[in-house]
Amino acid sequence: MNIAVCVKHIPDPNLPGELDGQRLKREGVQGTLDPGDEFGVETALQLKQAHEGEVTLVSMGPPQALEGIRRGLSMGADKGVLVSDDSLQGADALITARVLAAAIKRTDFDLVIAGVESTDGYTGTMPSTLAELLGVPQLTFTNAIEATGDALKVHRQTVDGYQVVECSLPALITVTAGVNEPRYASFKGIMAAKKKPVEELSVADLGLSADDVKVAQNIVDISQAEERKAGEVIEDDGSGAAKIADYLKEAKVI
Amino acid sequence: MDLDLSQEQRDFVRVMRGFVDDAIRPNAERWDEEHALPMDAVKQMAELGLFGLPFPEEYGGSGADFLTLCLAIEEIAKVDSSLAITLEAAVGLGAMPVYRFGTDEQRAKWLPPLATGDALAGFGLTEPGGGSDAGATRTTARLEDGEWLVNGSKSFITNSGTDITSFVTVTALTGSEDDRKEISAIIVPTGTEGFDVGKGYRKMGWWHSDTHELSFNDCRVPQGNLLGERGQGFKNFLKILDDGRIAIAALAVGLAQGCVDESIRYAQERSAFGRAIGSFQGLQFKIADMAMKTELARQAYYRAAWLKEKNRPYKKEAAMAKLYASEIAVDVARDAVQVHGGYGYIEEFPVCRHFRDSKILEIGEGTSEVMRILIARELGLPEA
Numbered sequence: 056m057n058i059a060v061c062v063k064h065i066p067d068p069n070l071p072g073e074l075d076g077q078r079l080k081r082e083g084v085q086g087t088l089d090p091g092d093e094f095g096v097e098t099a100l101q102l103k104q105a106h107e108g109e110v111t112l113v114s115m116g117p118p119q120a121l122e123g124i125r126r127g128l129s130m131g132a133d134k135g136v137l138v139s140d141d142s143l144q145g146a147d148a149l150i151t152a153r154v155l156a157a158a159i160k161r162t163d164f165d166l167v168i169a170g171v172e173s174t175d176g177y178t179g180t181m182p183s184t185l186a187e188l189l190g191v192p193q194l195t196f197t198n199a200i201e202a203t204g205d206a207l208k209v210h211r212q213t214v215d216g217y218q219v220v221e222c223s224l225p226a227l228i229t230v231t232a233g234v235n236e237p238r239y240a241s242f243k244g245i246m247a248a249k250k251k252p253v254e255e256l257s258v259a260d261l262g263l264s265a266d267d268v269k270v271a272q273n274i275v276d277i278s279q280a281e282e283r284k285a286g287e288v289i290e291d292d293g294s295g296a297a298k299i300a301d302y303l304k305e306a307k308v309i
Numbered sequence: 310m311d312l313d314l315s316q317e318q319r320d321f322v323r324v325m326r327g328f329v330d331d332a333i334r335p336n337a338e339r340w341d342e343e344h345a346l347p348m349d350a351v352k353q354m355a356e357l358g359l360f361g362l363p364f365p366e367e368y369g370g371s372g373a374d375f376l377t378l379c380l381a382i383e384e385i386a387k388v389d390s391s392l393a394i395t396l397e398a399a400v401g402l403g404a405m406p407v408y409r410f411g412t413d414e415q416r417a418k419w420l421p422p423l424a425t426g427d428a429l430a431g432f433g434l435t436e437p438g439g440g441s442d443a444g445a446t447r448t449t450a451r452l453e454d455g456e457w458l459v460n461g462s463k464s465f466i467t468n469s470g471t472d473i474t475s476f477v478t479v480t481a482l483t484g485s486e487d488d489r490k491e492i493s494a495i496i497v498p499t500g501t502e503g504f505d506v507g508k509g510y511r512k513m514g515w516w517h518s519d520t521h522e523l524s525f526n527d528c529r530v531p532q533g534n535l536l537g538e539r540g541q542g543f544k545n546f547l548k549i550l551d552d553g554r555i556a557i558a559a560l561a562v563g564l565a566q567g568c569v570d571e572s573i574r575y576a577q578e579r580s581a582f583g584r585a586i587g588s589f590q591g592l593q594f595k596i597a598d599m600a601m602k603t604e605l606a607r608q609a610y611y612r613a614a615w616l617k618e619k620n621r622p623y624k625k626e627a628a629m630a631k632l633y634a635s636e637i638a639v640d641v642a643r644d645a646v647q648v649h650g651g652y653g654y655i656e657e658f659p660v661c662r663h664f665r666d667s668k669i670l671e672i673g674e675g676t677s678e679v680m681r682i683l684i685a686r687e688l689g690l691p692e693a
Contacts, residue, residue: 129320239328241358243371245320 056108056202056224058099059159060132061169061182063089064116064123068174077274078145079175081117088123091170093237094230096127099168101235102202109133111162115143115154121253128248129240135253136162142258142265147272148176152184154268157261159189166207167227171196186227194220195229214307312611318377325384328357337389341662344509346471346519350392355426360399364408368416369424375552376614379559383607386563387570388659390666391517393563394673397556398467398518399423402549403430406478406494410537410545419496422475431469433479433497433523434546437462441679443492443543448525450481450495452532457481457495459503459528465673470506470521474499477523480542494542496534503528514666551624553674554631555617558610561634561670564663565603568645571660572596575649592648599641606634625687632680635670642667 066072066079067087073080099110110132112124117139124135136158143154159167167189172179186193198217199210205224210217212231240248258268289298303309314322332353340347354360362378364370378400386393404423407415407430422428439445448461459481469477476498483493497504507522537545573596576587586592609630616623645660646653653660671677686692 125320129324239357240320240324241371242317242321242362242373242377243358243366245317245324246372249317 056102056106056165057111057163058102058108058166058168059111059113059162059164060092060095060099060127061155061167061185062092062096062112062114062123062127063170063173063175064114064120065089065173065175072175074277077277086119086122088126089170089174091172091174091232092123092127093130094232094234095168095170096130096132097235097237098200098228098230099166100131100238102166102200106202108165111136111164113155113158113162114138115146115151115158121255124253125248126240128251128253129244130238131244132251134251136256137253138256138258138261140258140268142268145270146268147270148178148181149184149272150268150270152181152188154258154261154263155181156185156188157263158256159185161261165205165224166202167191167225169227169229171229171231182227182229189225189227191225191227192222193227193229194222196231197228198231198234200228200230200234314376314380318380321373321377322380322384324357325381328353329384329388333385333392334388337392337659338656338662340389340517341391342516342656344516346391346395346468346517348472351395351426351429351471351473354392354396359396360404360426361424362400364404364420364424368408369421374614374618375555376611376618379556379610379614382556383559383563383566386560387567390560390564390663391515393560394515394518395429395468397553397560398432399426399429401553401556402432403468403478405552406432406536406545406549407496409549410494410541414533415496415536419476428473428475429468429471430475431466431477431523432546432549433463433466433469433477435464435466437464437522441675444490446480446482446490446492446543448479448481450479450483450493452483453529455532456529457532457534459495459497459525459530462522462524464522465510466521466523468519469523470509471519474519477504478536479523479525480546483539483542491540492543493539494536494545495530496536497525497528497530498534501528501530512669514662514669516665550674551627552617554627554680555610555613555623557670557674558606558613558627558630558634561631561638561667562603562607562610564667564670565599565606565634565638565641568641568660568663569596569600569603571658571663572599572645572648575652575658579650586648595644595648599644602637602641606630606637609633625684628675628680628683628687631675632677632684635667636677638670639667 064086067085103110112127112132112135114120114124115138121137138154138158169182194209196212197209198212201208207226208221211220289295358371359381361370362373363375366372382393382397407419423430450457450459476496478494478496480492480494482490484491503526505524510520576592577585579586613623613626613630616626642664646664649658649660652658
């Protein structure tokens with residue numbers, strides 16, 4: 056089974072983000088492979104162990120996005136594709152999907168894996184758009200994946216449990232954080248990654264036109280996210296348990 | 310001049326930080342209270358390939374350089390000195406003598422399980438009557454019917470009593486010539502009749518590292534277990550200790566850096582007289598000094614490791630790095646406890662454990678006094 060995994064190199068989410076105009080500053084800041092994408096890479100590596108095939112990491116970003124690909128390669132992926140082009144600066148989720156679709160179509164894929172959403176932009180719309188552009192079924196929010204020959208059986212996480220869904224391949228899945236425990240790259244893996252092929256492509260290499268990558272989205276305004284509110288303290292006057300139960304019901308946890 | 314780590318080393322350090330944060334930091338205090346080497350953690354370290362870092366891939370290793378091993382030791386020591394010394398001793402003292410002085414046959418037999426971390430080995434030099442004093446060696450090995458008959462005892466031997474310990478290499482008197490004692494190194498496998506492992510020591514620090522006193526009573530091992538040339542045992546072990554000193558310096562730097570990090574965090578969180586204590590110049594000066602000493606010690610061990618990698622003389626630099634790093638580690642740990650005030654004296658705060666763990670660094674693998682003697686000799690001063 057050949058698997059393409061979408062990976063994104065993002066500003067380190069553990070450091071305070073900086074703004075560049077109305078966009079997140081990406082140049083000259085400490086970057087990292089999106090932690091959400093490590094689950095996708097691990098999923099692909101586990102499927103590969105069971106079903107053979109190749110794992111290709113596909114990324115769009117500035118040249119330093121190579122670091123994110125290298126991280127995935129050192130975990131054990133086989134090769135990488137990086138689409139890097141000045142014209143892609145400020146690309147929105149739609150353009151990203153278009154570019155990744157064009158890059159993935161060039162590979163012989165049975166399955167595409169993406170995280171549910173990126174840990175920087177958080178739009179969460181890219182994977183679904185990508186599946187549409189590739190013309191393959193999409194199974195989102197999966198947290199257990201089983202492949203059987205040319206079909207896939209997954210658990211889709213829902214608010215109150217999970218659905219068991221099957222589909223044929225090729226397909227696209229998004230994996231939730233916690234679907235597995237991503238492996239650590241060993242030093243041997245890091246050294247091996249140096250020798251693995253990474254294809255670097257421009258927009259023109261993909262056969263896309265300037266219009267295809269023209270940003271249609273317009274950011275009107277940005278503002279600081281609301282501070283997380285302090286927790287609610289319930290004084291136990293004998294009705295504490297009931298109050299907590301009510302709260303959990305309201306949150307639809309029980 | 311290039312003072313940068315390689316891209317691969319930097320990537321590896323990032324992986325190590327993630328591993329230490331996830332797998333070690335949350336458990337270090339509990340493991341220490343349990344006073345036992347956590348074999349689950351050893352297994353996780355093995356899966357990461359740490360025990361085989363400097364050995365070639367044909368023996369199950371990673372083919373990394375010596376500095377990369379030191380970087381791993383430093384990262385672990387920031388949080389957990391017991392596990393850091395477990396790794397340092399396993400690779401530097403347990404496996405390295407076999408790799409450096411073993412025959413192809415010995416390497417093929419003993420090295421692969423050590424490199425993969427499926428087994429651990431000990432290094433038995435120190436005896437109840439002495440360590441760096443070769444002449445004080447009392448353990449004997451006599452050839453008898455094609456076997457070595459080993460008798461004697463060894464002290465403070467790390468990784469010698471775990472469930473996966475496969476052997477201990479011991480130095481023993483194998484004869485004497487013209488009043489010169491002939492000391493050789495011999496591999497004694499775990500389970501050999503007459504090889505007894507004493508119960509773990511009650512130590513000031515390194516509570517969850519595995520350290521035992523060993524005794525050998527008419528232990529018979531095959532003649533082929535002689536490691537390196539007959540009569541070269543002590544000399545070869547001293548070479549092993551030169552490398553070990555760089556690794557101990559890395560461990561000391563890790564401990565000191567852990568103390569600096571904890572102190573910065575605490576000084577920002579804790580307030581007194583209406584302001585963060587980190588805003589008081591008295592504390593700022595203290596923490597600035599702690600960070601400076603740590604950084605200088607790091608440069609010292611980087612350089613010693615670099616000299617070794619370049620096949621240039623590094624004995625003096627290794628001794629200086631070990632001496633300086635271990636002494637500043639004790640200073641920095643003591644100052645970190647001071648920064649923490651009363652909380653620094655209780656086990657819930659890591660600096661308390663770091664302080665207990667620091668003192669041994671001035672003693673193990675050659676005391677500070679022995680380091681100064683070595684440096685003086687390298688400077689050309691006459692032997693006593």
